[in-house]
Amino acid sequence: MQKKILIVDDDTSFGMMVSGFLKKKGHDSVLSGNVSGAVDHLKKGTFDLVLTDYRLPDGTGMDVLEKSKQFSSNTPVVLITAYSEIRVAVDAIKKGAYEYITKPVNADELLHVVTKALKNNRKNPSSNSEYISGNGEEARRMEEHIRLVAPTEVAVLIQGESGTGKEYVARRIHQLSNHADAPFVAVDCGALTPEIASSELFGHIKGSFTGAVDNKTGHFESVGRGTIFLDEVGNLSYEVQVKLLRAIQERKARRLGSNTEFTIEARIVAATNDDLRNSSMNGSFREDLYHRLNEFQISVPPLRARRDDLLKYANYFREKAAAEFGKEIEGFSEAVLGIFERYEWPGNLRELRNVVRRSVLLTQGDFVEKASIPPELEIPSVKTDQELNLSDARNATEKQMIEEVLVKTRHNKSETARLLGMDRKTLYNKMQKLNIDY
Numbered sequence: 001m002q003k004k005i006l007i008v009d010d011d012t013s014f015g016m017m018v019s020g021f022l023k024k025k026g027h028d029s030v031l032s033g034n035v036s037g038a039v040d041h042l043k044k045g046t047f048d049l050v051l052t053d054y055r056l057p058d059g060t061g062m063d064v065l066e067k068s069k070q071f072s073s074n075t076p077v078v079l080i081t082a083y084s085e086i087r088v089a090v091d092a093i094k095k096g097a098y099e100y101i102t103k104p105v106n107a108d109e110l111l112h113v114v115t116k117a118l119k120n121n122r123k124n125p126s127s128n129s130e131y132i133s134g135n136g137e138e139a140r141r142m143e144e145h146i147r148l149v150a151p152t153e154v155a156v157l158i159q160g161e162s163g164t165g166k167e168y169v170a171r172r173i174h175q176l177s178n179h180a181d182a183p184f185v186a187v188d189c190g191a192l193t194p195e196i197a198s199s200e201l202f203g204h205i206k207g208s209f210t211g212a213v214d215n216k217t218g219h220f221e222s223v224g225r226g227t228i229f230l231d232e233v234g235n236l237s238y239e240v241q242v243k244l245l246r247a248i249q250e251r252k253a254r255r256l257g258s259n260t261e262f263t264i265e266a267r268i269v270a271a272t273n274d275d276l277r278n279s280s281m282n283g284s285f286r287e288d289l290y291h292r293l294n295e296f297q298i299s300v301p302p303l304r305a306r307r308d309d310l311l312k313y314a315n316y317f318r319e320k321a322a323a324e325f326g327k328e329i330e331g332f333s334e335a336v337l338g339i340f341e342r343y344e345w346p347g348n349l350r351e352l353r354n355v356v357r358r359s360v361l362l363t364q365g366d367f368v369e370k371a372s373i374p375p376e377l378e379i380p381s382v383k384t385d386q387e388l389n390l391s392d393a394r395n396a397t398e399k400q401m402i403e404e405v406l407v408k409t410r411h412n413k414s415e416t417a418r419l420l421g422m423d424r425k426t427l428y429n430k431m432q433k434l435n436i437d438y
């Protein structure tokens with residue numbers, strides 16, 4: 001079936017090229033060169049996919065993501081960024097983007113991501129995706145916890161940075177539980193606007209609010225006695241938190257506008273990448289709900305803390321990509337392995353998978369060489385490279401801090417300068433000196 005894709009990029013020739021490429025694959029696309037144009041398109045009609053560049057003349061791809069979620073929360077959004085902005089990509093995923101692609105865009109990679117996004121408009125791993133467990137001590141402990149808690153009815157809260165594999169852990173718990181013969185439903189709470197969250201979770205009946213043109217079954221009802229995975233649960237609005245708490249306590253809920261209750265039989269697994277305990281203490285997340293969801297906590301370690309597992313995952317992703325693209329690649333060169341080991345991997349397993357997949361696409365010989373991986377991975381890491389002298393170390397730390405704050409403030413320089421306790425001019429000078437390209 002022909003799909004409708006919105007491409008947002010101020011580089012018209014690139015936009016036209018992508019659009020032509022998608023047309024050949026039978027898809028129809030609309031082009032916009034800026035955020036406001038994209039918003040006009042999003043208001044007018046629903047798209048099956050939004051593909052947006054990060055830097056746009058009147059804003060960023062994050063603005064496009066936010067607007068797209070507002071108008072049609074199910075439409076997958078793919079962000080195109082430079083590798084130097086990988087933290088932005090990680091942030092975008094947290095905010096509900098489907099996937100990111102790094103520049104220079106590779107046609108095969110683009111097609112792969114587009115096809116996948118159009119097939120399932122959530123970042124759901126397909127049910128046959130293999131779960132790989134790590135060998136390191138931390139990974140083993142986590143595995144043991146999963147095995148212990150899976151067959152019980154205890155509510156599990158999975159905590160970990162974006163891309164560490166929280167959804168994979170949730171699926172694993174489901175597969176090892178007494179609910180395994182029923183469905184696993186993942187709900188990305190981060191992508192739900194407060195208006196629709198309640199009806200997505202609990203359903204509604206026709207006419208219960210403007211726009212409720214049909215009856216809708218919510219996830220809690222449709223999942224039956226399966227597992228419901230509430231990803232980014234910290235993002236639910238206060239009102240929905242109240243409903244969720246009641247649903248968990250009473251094991252009953254109602255569709256919006258209905259008088260009849262249905263029973264909740266599902267196993268509930270939730271995940272968060274913020275410190276939900278903190279949010280519950282400062283009042284942004286209900287403490288009672290936090291305790292209900294957190295009967296048992298599983299922490300998924302970031303990739304930089306599981307160096308023992310890195311090679312195993314890198315090889316797994318390499319073999320998978322090679323099979324997918326019909327290539328035979330024996331391994332990684334020593335230089336590449338060294339770079340992988342020193343790099344911080346802010347995007348965790350998702351970033352490793354994407355880097356490896358692209359490198360496999362680009363590799364001509366038997367081994368993945370340095371030329372096929374993004375040069376940005378080579379930035380010496382402050383923590384691991386002891387040969388750095390003091391001034392380099394200071395610069396690197398300063399650079400990292402400025403970049404982190406820039407991402408937080410969405411590149412608002414005045415706000416960044418304020419947060420860092422310096423004036424705008426000093427910030428600009430530092431950015432220039434440290435080669436921060438925003």
Ligand SMILES: Nc1ncnc2c1ncn2[C@@H]1O[C@H](COP(=O)(O)OP(=O)(O)OP(=O)(O)O)[C@@H](O)[C@H]1O
Pocket residue numbers: 093094123125130131132133160161162163164165166167168169231273349350353
């Ligand atoms: N145990 C695993 N085995 C194989 N691949 C994995 C595993 N864990 C994670 N991955 C890979 O990493 C990607 C990201 O994992 P996942 O979506 O579970 O992360 P997440 O922590 O839920 O991320 P987010 O917080 O951004 O939603 C997966 O799509 C998969 O490719």
